[in-house]
Amino acid sequence: MANFNTHFIVAASASAVLSGTLLSMEVVSPEQGVVAFLLGTLGGLLPDVDSARSTSIKVAFNVLSLLLTIMMIFVKSSTYSILEMLVLATIIFVGIRYGFLEIFRKISKHRGMFHSVPVAFIWGVGIAILMQYFFALNSLVSWVYGLMVTFGYLVHLTLDEIYSVDLGNRRVKKSLGTALKFYNFKTSTDIVHTSIIYCLLVGLFMIAPDTELVINALFSQDAWLNFKDVLLPYDGKWFLH
């Protein structure tokens, strides 16, 4: 299994390449490209959140608690006094960073269904919904941000699978197949978890933003032609445009 630093560097590098490509294809603006890169990197750290003592869980819960605290301040700054906001901000931050974290540590199991492809998509669709409903972003940008998280997540799972093959000793570790999986039917609890995850995914898709724009921008014939147009210098002059 790759460690935190390896996951961080690989996820950041892969996200930089992808967000740079999206920027070049004019799917996102430069500012949106930076956010896409950050979300892709964060997505690369998310799968290890189910490991109770990992660095990922601390980073994820720090980011989550800070984000929700800041969001509350934005929403309530026009109505609440400074002292009211201070009290509420403390409750939200401590509640998530310490209270919710401890509960999450107790119920999560490392390399359970949290390390799976459908969960990567749940994160992506969830982020897309959050971006449209909470931050009023358009469908294309919402989906790009969501898909960047999914992409980072899948990079992490792939890296875990690669690390489960010991090329030096030419053997495979016991962890092979536990990361990049679509389902887990080993025990009755696993079957319930898998069922809940797929039901949740379907439910989220039903309220997700419109997909037409992102399909046209990234997964259409026109998107492919657009990618080919920007892959090489269009006028044949390398570095001398």
Added chain:
Amino acid sequence: MTKRLKIMVMMAIMVAIVLLSGCVAVPQSQAQRDIGTLIKRPTAVVLDREYGNKPIHYVTAIKSYFSVKLPRAKDARYKFSDPKRAYKRKGFAYGGDVDWKGWLVETSISIPNRSGRLLTPKPYMVLFSGNQIVEHILGNSHKLLVKVDR
């Protein structure tokens, strides 16, 4: 009955006929019915007041607006719908209240990429308050936006 009394009775009957004829229902013309319907539905007037004036020169305004927002906008190709009434809420992170009510023009814009190939047209919703453009939203729909007119 004297001649004078007869004349007075005749005049009274004629006045009564004239007065009573005003109470008889006369069939309404189509135009009269339409006016009546409008008066009975005050919402039509309220909505206009609520959503402001319908933009008139929206084509010029939109072209001018996007000329500084899109790359290679001078080669862009536009298509416009008629303005329709709509309203939009703020994102829930900002309270979720209705922050815009006005007229929306659906626009489709095709611009060339940097190699000169014309890309598939992108849909935009341009939001107006009167003749002023407030903002634009990429796409045909948004979860926080409601189109009142279909």
